[in-house]
Amino acid sequence: MSRSGTTARPIEQRGFWLSVYSQLLEAIGPRGWWPADSPFEVMVGAILTQNTAWRNVEKAIRALKEAKVLSPEALGRIDPEELAALIRPAGYFNQKSARLKALAAFLLDQYGGSLERMRAEDTGVLREKLLRLPGVGPETADSILLYALEKPVFVVDAYTRRIFARHGWASPKAGYDEIRLALEAALPAEASLYNEFHALLVYVGQRFCKRRPECEQCPLRGYARVSVEEASPNTPKARR
DNA sequence: CTCCGGGAAA
DNA sequence: TTTCCTGGAG
Numbered sequence: 001m002s003r004s005g006t007t008a009r010p011i012e013q014r015g016f017w018l019s020v021y022s023q024l025l026e027a028i029g030p031r032g033w034w035p036a037d038s039p040f041e042v043m044v045g046a047i048l049t050q051n052t053a054w055r056n057v058e059k060a061i062r063a064l065k066e067a068k069v070l071s072p073e074a075l076g077r078i079d080p081e082e083l084a085a086l087i088r089p090a091g092y093f094n095q096k097s098a099r100l101k102a103l104a105a106f107l108l109d110q111y112g113g114s115l116e117r118m119r120a121e122d123t124g125v126l127r128e129k130l131l132r133l134p135g136v137g138p139e140t141a142d143s144i145l146l147y148a149l150e151k152p153v154f155v156v157d158a159y160t161r162r163i164f165a166r167h168g169w170a171s172p173k174a175g176y177d178e179i180r181l182a183l184e185a186a187l188p189a190e191a192s193l194y195n196e197f198h199a200l201l202v203y204v205g206q207r208f209c210k211r212r213p214e215c216e217q218c219p220l221r222g223y224a225r226v227s228v229e230e231a232s233p234n235t236p237k238a239r240r
Numbered sequence: 241c242t243c244c245g246g247g248a249a250a
Numbered sequence: 251t252t253t254c255c256t257g258g259a260g
Contacts, residue, residue: 033256034256045256046256047257049255049256049257050255050256050257050258051244051245051254051255051256051257051258052245052246052247052255052256052257053246053247053248053249053254053255053256054255054256055247055248055255056246056247056248056255057256059246059247088245088246089246089247090245090246090247091244091245091246091247091255092243092244092245092246092257092258093244093245093246094244094245095243095244095245095258095259096244099258134258134259135257135258135259136258137257137258137259138257138258139256139257139258140257140258143256155256157256157257158256158257159256198256199256202256205256206255206256210254211253211254
């Protein structure tokens, strides 16, 4: 076996990740993810929130509810342009309209629109099927698996990768599955744990580990293996 | 890497 | 006014 030298920083100790988790939970508190009235609403939200502020997703979901089209059947029937108009506040409305139509068609075709039947499918198989859908990449697929179906899949996102890179917990070049599989291997396979952990990381990314990091008040201050400058050199300084 | 995009914070 | 938002496809 080759030992390229870029290998290591491999398996973090379980205790380390659990201490990070409890630190965040204690400092920030439960985030109550995913806010929705149904698993299907979670799936729709997972599409709508792609690179989009949640505030704007709420407007779109409200419009879907008012138009009474927040179901696989109704989304399957609605005209794509009409759907695009309804979800306009969430941005990328033409793309997302097509993506929602594809998701609805998938649910109807594969599971007769029943999320119970969908949930009964093997997680790995289901993940592959979701990834084949247009507009469903790794993060969206895993968000659906975790937050809509309560499968123990750790959701990795841009915040996660930024936080991990800055603290020296993972290489900046680490791939999506590399981080996901490492966390899943190091943590108990509990959906409730992954649920809260990811939500807390998003909070840290939004409030502290921003493009210009504000480490002074951050709950993760003290958990870094390296300095921010060392881990990610071109980080902008926070303005005063 | 660029495009898709409205909405609101900075 | 500019920047950024719980990404994914070409």
